[in-house]
Amino acid sequence: xxxxxxxxxxxxxxxxxxxxxxxxxxxxxxxxxxxxxxxxxxxxxxxxxxxxxxxxxxxxxxxxxxxxxxxxxxxxxxxxxxxxxxxxxxxxxxxxxxxxxxxxxxxxxxxxxxxxxxxxxxxxxxxxxxxxxxxxxxxxxxxxxxxxxxxxxxxxxxxxxxxxxxxxxxxxxxxxxxxxxxxxxxxxxxxxxxxxxxxxxxxxxxxxxxxxxxxxxxxxxxxxxxxxxxxxxxxxxxxxxxxxxxxxxxxxxxxxxxxxxxxxxxxxxxxxxxxxxxxxxxxxxxxxxxxxxxxxxxxxxxxxxxxxxxxxxxxxxxxxxxxxxxxxxxxxxxxxxxxxxxxxxxxxxxxxxxxxxxxxxxxxxxxxxxxxxxxxxxxxxxxxxxxxxxxxxxxxxxxxxxxxxxxxxxxxxxxxxxxxxxxxxxxxxxxxxxxxxxxxxxxxxxxxxxxxxxxxxxxxxxxxxxxxxxxxxxxxxxxxxxxxxx
Amino acid sequence: xxxxxxxxxxxxxxxxxxxxxxxxxxxxxxxxxxxxxxxxxxxxxxxxxxxxxxxxxxxxxxxxxxxxxxxxxxxxxxxxxxxxxxxxxxxxxxxxxxxxxxxxxxxxxxxxxxxxxxxxxxxxxxxxxxxxxxxxxxxxxxxxxxxxxxxxxxxxxxxxxxxxxxxxxxxxxxxxxxxxxxxxxxxxxxxxxxxxxxxxxxxxxxxxxxxxxxxxxxxxxxxxxxxxxxx
Numbered sequence: 001x002x003x004x005x006x007x008x009x010x011x012x013x014x015x016x017x018x019x020x021x022x023x024x025x026x027x028x029x030x031x032x033x034x035x036x037x038x039x040x041x042x043x044x045x046x047x048x049x050x051x052x053x054x055x056x057x058x059x060x061x062x063x064x065x066x067x068x069x070x071x072x073x074x075x076x077x078x079x080x081x082x083x084x085x086x087x088x089x090x091x092x093x094x095x096x097x098x099x100x101x102x103x104x105x106x107x108x109x110x111x112x113x114x115x116x117x118x119x120x121x122x123x124x125x126x127x128x129x130x131x132x133x134x135x136x137x138x139x140x141x142x143x144x145x146x147x148x149x150x151x152x153x154x155x156x157x158x159x160x161x162x163x164x165x166x167x168x169x170x171x172x173x174x175x176x177x178x179x180x181x182x183x184x185x186x187x188x189x190x191x192x193x194x195x196x197x198x199x200x201x202x203x204x205x206x207x208x209x210x211x212x213x214x215x216x217x218x219x220x221x222x223x224x225x226x227x228x229x230x231x232x233x234x235x236x237x238x239x240x241x242x243x244x245x246x247x248x249x250x251x252x253x254x255x256x257x258x259x260x261x262x263x264x265x266x267x268x269x270x271x272x273x274x275x276x277x278x279x280x281x282x283x284x285x286x287x288x289x290x291x292x293x294x295x296x297x298x299x300x301x302x303x304x305x306x307x308x309x310x311x312x313x314x315x316x317x318x319x320x321x322x323x324x325x326x327x328x329x330x331x332x333x334x335x336x337x338x339x340x341x342x343x344x345x346x347x348x349x350x351x352x353x354x355x356x357x358x359x360x361x362x363x364x365x366x367x368x369x370x371x372x373x374x375x376x377x378x379x380x381x382x383x384x385x386x387x388x389x390x391x392x393x394x395x396x397x398x399x400x401x402x403x404x405x406x407x408x409x410x411x412x413x414x415x416x417x418x419x420x421x422x423x424x425x426x427x428x429x430x431x432x433x434x435x436x437x438x439x440x441x442x443x444x445x446x447x448x449x450x451x452x453x454x455x456x457x458x459x460x461x462x463x464x465x466x467x468x469x470x471x472x473x474x475x476x477x478x479x480x481x482x483x484x485x486x
Numbered sequence: 487x488x489x490x491x492x493x494x495x496x497x498x499x500x501x502x503x504x505x506x507x508x509x510x511x512x513x514x515x516x517x518x519x520x521x522x523x524x525x526x527x528x529x530x531x532x533x534x535x536x537x538x539x540x541x542x543x544x545x546x547x548x549x550x551x552x553x554x555x556x557x558x559x560x561x562x563x564x565x566x567x568x569x570x571x572x573x574x575x576x577x578x579x580x581x582x583x584x585x586x587x588x589x590x591x592x593x594x595x596x597x598x599x600x601x602x603x604x605x606x607x608x609x610x611x612x613x614x615x616x617x618x619x620x621x622x623x624x625x626x627x628x629x630x631x632x633x634x635x636x637x638x639x640x641x642x643x644x645x646x647x648x649x650x651x652x653x654x655x656x657x658x659x660x661x662x663x664x665x666x667x668x669x670x671x672x673x674x675x676x677x678x679x680x681x682x683x684x685x686x687x688x689x690x691x692x693x694x695x696x697x698x699x700x701x702x703x704x705x706x707x708x709x710x711x712x713x714x715x716x717x
Contacts, residue, residue, distance in 0.1 A: 007659050010659060010661055323666065356658050356659065357659065359615070359648050359663070359666070360655070361615035363648070365619070379534055379536070383536045383538045384536075385536060387539075400537045400540055403540070406526075407495065408547070410524050413495070413526040420499060436658070436660030437657055440696060440699060441692060441698075444500055444695065447500065447502050450498055451505035451506065452523060455523075
């Protein structure tokens with residue numbers, strides 16, 4: 001992130017009227033659909049509870065489950081690799097591709113691979129990574145950045161995508177605005193790759209320790225092509241994706257599609273266990289990626305961010321995300337989940353403004369299918385940033401210390417109330433630049449009399465020597481026409 | 487019934503009318519109201535901004551001030567939510583008397599929905615995030631408002647979306663906050679209500695500040711002021 005971070009990046013995004021329209025429309029549509037789809041299930045809350053319990057259980061038993069997963073995958077003819085960080089994982093994948101003489105690999109949408117910059121690392125090794133998820137392809141062809149977990153090109157509309165394809169894979173051919181014609185251009189481009197490229201790289205939505213099964217859920221079928229057609233399949237997964245038992249999928253496969261695409265069931269669910277003679281890839285590699293996850297696990301409050309199943313419901317319901325879009329978060333994980341995951345994975349000092357990219361309205365927590373209490377983690381991370389990152393003599397810290405001392409004593413507090421009426425003192429100026437408030441809002445007038453002064457006067461008044469003021473009404477109202485004190 | 491009023495520093499300093507209306511309403515309904523004058527701030531401003539070290543002593547102060555009360559009532563959902571939920575998360579749980587938000591107290595404890603008020607105006611309610619999601623107030627404010635004589639309650643479109651206040655969010659992310667406020671204001675104006683009300687004056691200060699800047703002619707009032715009114 002840049003030093004200025006989220007507020008500045010958000011301001012730029014908010015100034016883009018086309019982006020605001022695209023995002024507003026897309027998030028609004030999916031919000032309504034999601035509510036309708038979950039309303040169909042009378043046990044939705046029980047499913048959420050079960051999902052949360054499964055993830056908590058898996059995180060509590062992570063070392064044991066990962067070893068079990070390795071054992072099962074190996075027994076089924078696969079090879080398991082352990083990667084401490086992104087560089088190690090990238091080197092493992094590049095090594096496998098190079099070992100097969102591949103100049104290209106086809107890819108199933110994988111956030112973990114984006115997180116560690118796999119495409120760039122492969123390019124540096126002379127291997128071209130071809131995204132096959134339609135939205136990822138749009139982002140890749142446009143040399144763009146993804147802005148949504150599920151729909152990475154949510155910030156692009158149909159006309160922009162048609163123009164992009166005409167410039168690139170359709171080699172100048174005019175496509176028009178019919179979705180079928182635009183999709184056909186992508187289909188032609190991708191089919192040739194599915195049939196010729198020998199190595200595929202996928203992510204994983206889940207891995208089952210009990211059976212050694214790995215799975216991907218998707219809508220297009222392009223992922224299915226990638227995990228079945230090439231001779232070699234490499235799956236890269238964050239270690240937090242592991243589930244204990246096969247039957248856990250019964251819950252997860254209900255929670256995920258309804259929360260992400262608002263579908264009862266996603267169109268394609270691919271599950272594979274090692275390799276099988278004469279059917280599908282003949283070589284399977286599973287790369288288990290840590291990249292900061294065990295550090296996150298050590299934070300008793302923050303660790304629940306690892307429960308995320310990447311459905312993106314929290315993005316769609318977030319009043320901040322639905323206005324700024326994903327780029328302002330400067331991470332492959334945007335929105336509310338990104339605001340708690342990115343600072344923990346990258347380090348608080350790398351993304352110190354993200355925990356404040358929320359009004360703490362709680363819409364994310366309400367929508368999360370595995371009940372991640374995002375507002376609580378946001379406040380927890382704010383506390384950590386204040387303790388671990390912010391300088392002790394910053395203006396904000398000094399102001400907050402002064403306010404703390406004011407509230408610690410009745411007499412200091414009442415003195416501050418008197419000063420506030422004159423627009424001074426610790427209560428007169430809240431932390432943060434005041435112009436941020438006054439650019440769009442009036443400041444309320446301090447009332448002639450505080451509540452406690454009124455109370456003291458009413459009760460006889462003698463004991464209150466402090467926050468007095470003339471009797472009479474009027475409070476902190478704005479000078480709106482017609483405003484009247486009670 | 488005897489109740490201790492937790493006014494909140496925000497209402498005490500900036501919106502005393504909400505507090506006076508709360509007192510008038512509770513007394514009209516037969517309660518004896520105490521105001522422990524040692525109260526200052528519950529610590530929400532610090533706690534939600536990451537200053538837990540400064541918020542904890544305020545939680546302990548709250549315990550000293552209100553620990554012996556029979557029941558605590560407050561005209562702020564957001565501060566009540568902080569006391570109930572966040573004190574425990576900071577390791578300072580409040581184990582004293584029950585702490586009620588005003589509407590909750592009226593409906594659940596006193597068992598009234600018709601509080602005997604009259605307010606012949608067109609009103610819309612912004613259900614604040616903390617009242618809905620942290621406290622689970624549900625339809626209590628609407629039920630109280632519907633029982634007010636003469637009051638025409640108009641539903642706000644996308645009512646459950648945040649107004650963009652969020653404490654220090656409003657200044658730290660002023661542009662995003664303003665974008666959220668802009669949409670909220672447009673929906674308030676679309677109701678053609680004379681008054682926009684809520685259970686938190688903090689959100690109302692934000693919404694009212696925007697309405698005043700636009701010279702929209704719509705007033706903001708805390709729900710207690712409407713429930714105390716006898717126009």
